[in-house]
Amino acid sequence: MPKPKVYVTRELPERGLKIIKKYFDTEVWTEYAPPPKKLIIEKAKNVDALASLLSDKIDAEVFDAAPRLKIVAQMAVGFDNIDVQEATKRGIYVTNTPEVLTDTTADFAWTLLMAVARRVVEADKYVRTGQWKVGWHPSMMSGRDIHHATIGIVGAGRIGYAVAKRAKGFDMKVLFYDVIPRPEMEKELRAKRVDLDTLFKESDFVSIHVP
Template sequence: MNRKKVYITRKIPDIGINLLKQHFEVEINMEDRPLTKEELISNIEDKDAVLCQLTDLIDKEVYDRAKNVKIFANYAVGFNNIDVDEATKRGIIITNTPGVLSDATADLAWTLLLSVARRIVEADKYTRAGKFKCWSPTLFLGQDLVGKTLGIIGAGRIGKTLAKRSIGFEMKILYHNRKRDEEMEKMFNAKWVDKDTLLKESDFISLHVPLTKETYHMIGEREFKLMKETAILINTARGPVVDEKALVKALKEKEIWGAGLDVYEKEPEVEEDLKKMDNVVLVPHIGSATINTRDNMAKIAAKNIIAVLNNEKPLTPVNDI
């Protein structure tokens, strides 16, 4: 009997690949780059399942050509790269990898927050350049964290995990979500406020929302004008949640103090002005980039494929088939 075929659009940790190889024929894109649309389609036309990345656009054109595919297992918690509604109409299962990357992503958000607040990247460059001659009372003065207000937009798994990390800094937590979250309020003495209030009152603002029509450019020119001049914005969610040109303007005009970014509006492109600013810390979409986290993501994606191709329910379905 012929074994079912699985295609992996980019090499993932071996633990996921080996799981799939125990059950199926597995083919992998071994090049260290995303596939073009045509390459993707030509590689999956005869496949039964696809383990895809957030850089793969899975839309109607792909579905039309990939008639045998029963599941697209997205190697990410977000799935804005996939037309889920169209998949549901066609009876195609979409899965993601929630839960296992909350700690890693919250840790990175906290790292960015500390790095911007204490001007770590600036100070590192200064020291490496041999400019450090002696201690100075005014050298690289940054922002305090203890007792300050942390505003969290999006109180899902990652938002809650970030709030947990603020406890040691005795921070006041404001959060904005589509609806109040009693668990968030009890665990962290957090207070639900509308978005504008959060922007006005927070010293640090961290974004943890999915990319949807509603969240596209949810932080733009109007929102930056509401923030404190000492505010720091952190984005580890999705790039288009922030209007990058408005961010540049806000930083240039000193409407806010700084920003830490893991994601970008036109990723992998980054606004050139952002690259030139010392009060911005930029990293290349590494929110979930720890060894254990990426291993766990690979296992979940593989197990979802194994379940579906064995006519069982997936572990983490995005749509209801």
């Protein structure tokens, strides 16, 4: 029995592709930039599945060309690029990958916050451009402390919560703003829900996690 066919719109990590290839007759777009929509439409004509990314517009035009299509599997949390309503009308499944990047995104938010606080990028440029000529001075690129400071988090969903959780490791005071109550954040992390004006007035650092 022949395997179902899938078109993968980007070269995914080998571990994932290996699993896909085990169960599907697989064709992969191997260039770094996303495939043109015309190509996706052409490839969709003869496949049972599409594995897509956020940069791929998957809409009625694609579905019209894909009589065999049964599923669009998106490697992303978001799926604004897919016309889900149109897919539902045609009985085509749409899947995404929620929560897989929650901790990764929170880690990166902290990377940026710490780089700004300690002037890492600025200091790197200072050295690489030959401006560091006088040794060390107490006020040179000292930045500011993160520990025991106040962080304000706008948007206390999964990622906002993960950022707040990391803040506790620095003994920070955590303020947050969200349109809905987050009692688990207040109870588990001792974070305080405040209005936006208060958050901006009292925070040393602000991390925004809203669409």
